[in-house]
Amino acid sequence: MSDTNPITEPRLCLVAITKHGAAQAARLALDLPQADICTSSKFAAAFAGVPNQVKAYDGALRDEIGPLFAGYDQIVFFVSLGAVVRLIAPHLRSKDEDPGVIVVDDAGQYVIPVLSGHVGGANEWSERVADLIGASPVLTTASDVGRTIPVDILGRHLGWRVEAPKINVTRVSAHVVNGEPIAFVQEAGSPDWWTRPTPLPDTIHKFARFDEVPLDRYAAVLWVTHEDVPAGRWDALKERLVVYRPPLETA
Template identity: 35%
Template sequence: MKAAIISFTARGALKNRELAALLRKKLSCTGYSFYKYALEGQTAFREVRSLTETLFSSCGLLIFIGAAGIAVRAIAPFLKEKDRDPAVLVMDEHAVHVVSLLSGHLGGGNDWCRQVALLTGAEPVITTATDLNGVFAVDLFARDNGLFIEKRERIKEVSGRLLHGEKVGFYSELPWEGELPELLVPCEKGGDGLLRPRLVEEGEKGDSGLPECGIIIAAQPQAVRFPVTCRLIPKDLTVGIGCRKGRSGAELSEFLQTVFQKFDLDKRRIARFASISLKEKEAGILELAFAERAPFLTFTAQELEAVPGKFEASGFVRKTVGVDNVCERAAVLGSGGGRLLVPRQAAGGITIAAAQRMPVIRFYRNDKGN
């Protein structure tokens, strides 16, 4: 992930340089200072709006050193969605306070706010209600477990009920471990196919009523639902991909859509793309991965050759790239040894396969969700 620090004064430039040096131990970080005060190693700028427009789409973390109003006006024209906007922090030039301004949960703003506070000695300022009240945060839980939130507006439904002390149901098709946070009620399918609260121990008494609002973790749409459902989709698929040089992102996207429709798969389940290292700079694949907001991994021919299993072999492919199959082997290796769910599909000089690795859902935090 890339980070950028933006400052506007001479004192801010000094703090910018100090913080950038500390953050570079964790991630790629560039300091930007107003041209009158830029120090050696910093990039000078004259107009903050155009700079912010560039950084907003290329960085995962922006830190403004200066007045909060400047930061708000700078980022306002470029706000998109909670799961797409970068984390934005604001810190005063004396490092008295650092404020989590945007993308506190999904973008990691609150976590970065705490980290920057530790690095600089500033007081972290976090205004997210679930953090302040020690309540389970479904968006943070989804981010930590690699889950896609189907309807982001349901985050407010879940958080609002928990903040008011209401119980929220929890049903997962995937195995989970850890302590269920307070007010979350584990549910299961009954013999009639409907959801009902699950008693933790045999003979334990509990509320027999199904909560009105609940969380469901499932790869496919469920017939069983809560009256108000927040569905989380596991990112459990690795797409192995190969193509002739020069295939466009649009062509790859169209074929990917065709394959996923054929196998009744949801593209929101894609965790990553994988291929051979010869394709690491293939523009079409990079474009596709960017469009699907998924990382692109590559492996050497030797690494792919060592993957155990039965794969569709091609002498031509081996002669061309040094291994008998790229897409299937890359899918399995990229998934960490998952099950080949979609065998090699080929058309128009493009090959696609997909492997599934069943994740284990974890509750990392204590029973209050933090």
């Protein structure tokens, strides 16, 4: 029996418009053969030895941004941070829709998630890219920097679905990153939900059943369950409850 869903690899594109950037992207492409390449025709020769699909454009990079946003889940720019911010600004919609956008500096020292770092996965991909090229990832998302529970995407790799009003997710996330006591109740789903290399923070207290939780001692409750949650319970825990629905187990 299994509680996991197949994980689909994101559509990934490496974008380079300078000599040094193209050289870096070509080296990275050898480790990421599934990634496409978008580059200025002037530097297309740098990718002659890679197995990746290469699109060489002749116009301005700004004309490529719309198709890149529509066609990819993660975009790694070997372009300056300021230029990327200006290029992507007209295309931004929401953190639930925008692709992950990552910037690698021209010296290959830093990898910076610029957009959709948390929900969109750019933080995770920044760490992967940094590891591959020997750079330092620069993360700014509080839950990722603090190595604590990411309330809005917890269990996503296991197919868990978040069930809660948006305000609850916002409020509970604040309680978590501020180090307040949190009750974590797991009545269903895989126990392999904590994927960080560091231990679970000591502000997170585990329970096997909801009725075991002394609610007055905790700022919020994260509840992994298949049980129905009555309206009265949502009301009683106003803005303090987030529920996770794992996939039903199949033989």
